[in-house]
Amino acid sequence: MSNLDVAEASVSERTQHQSWRGLQASFPVMLGFIPFALVLGSQAAQKGFTALEVPLMTGLNFGGGSEFAAVELWTSPPHVLLIVAITFLVNSRHLLMGAALAPLIRHLPKRKAFLVLFFMCDESWAMGLADARKSGTSLSLGYYFGVSLGLYLTWVAFTTVGALVGPVLGDVTRYGFDMAFPAVFLVMLAGMWKGVSAALPWLVSLLVAAATYLVVPGAWYVPAGALSGVVAAFFWARSS
Incomplete structure (x- = not known):
């Protein structure tokens, strides 16, 4: 095995380790995502979204606050311009979050930088930024994508589950599921x-x-x- 092969194997092993570390770190947040995702999926189903349309919305947008706003404003026919405007307002914080990440991803090729920004949500942003500051280096892509993919898949999967079981359970907020996200944010703030x-x-x-x-x-x-x-x-x- 050449020195180049050894170096590539070492980088791959280190990336896998960082990804696993990120996935482990995101596990408590993933648990916090589940009840909130069920609420969103259930509310979307009550507004007429199908079990296919819900994961399309949550997978392409990946912004819980704006998705709740869009579902709340949804009518038949929908007021598209109003929903787009409110979604932009709710997601406008991502402009500031992206600016905070910019110095840490400036060295990346555009393809990877765009992936970082696509998977950026409040939790992955906070955890990735905290990890980079703790290590004193640039953003660890392995750690960040370990966090992000875990959160992304959990969100998309359980909003779909919510759309499927929501009509059966009725108003799931009566179980207190809507308190999950505030609890997650309080934990993140405590860590920061x-x-x-x-x-x-x-x-x-x-x-x-x-x-x-x-x-x-x-x-x-x-x-x-x-x-x-x-x-x-x-x-x-x-x-x-």
Whole structure:
């Protein structure tokens, strides 16, 4: 075996190890995805989506918040422009999330960089970013895709299950399934905690989003919260 073959085998083994590490790390979040995915699939079925259309929506979009918004707004015939606009607003936070990842994936070829962005959701973004900062290197593709593929397959599979069993179970939110995602986000925030000072932009974002939600109809609270957090972080960093 040549030195090149040995090097390639070593890289492949290291990538597999990182992928397995990412899959293991994502397992608790995957469990948190299941009840929320069942709720979405059930609600979509109640709006007339078939068990084929639900995985098409969740697989091509992969953004839970925007999918819930789209299902909530769905009518027959659907108001396509309104749904597209709200989906864009809800997913607008991905612009900021992608900007945060950009320095870590700048060296990648476009094909791999686009895959990173396609599989990016709140959880994979937070876990990938935290792992890169912990290791002090660029984004570990093996770890990131281990996390992302586990979350992606769980989300698509269980939204489909929700679409199949939802009509039988009825309103699944009465079982408390809709509390799963807030619990997952609280766990992620706890893992990213760096003290009160670093959390102030998060507090600003929370307060602005909550106030916007109460006084402005629609999904404007999402970009309002995201942008206010970024602005607060910018000014806080300058004053520090």
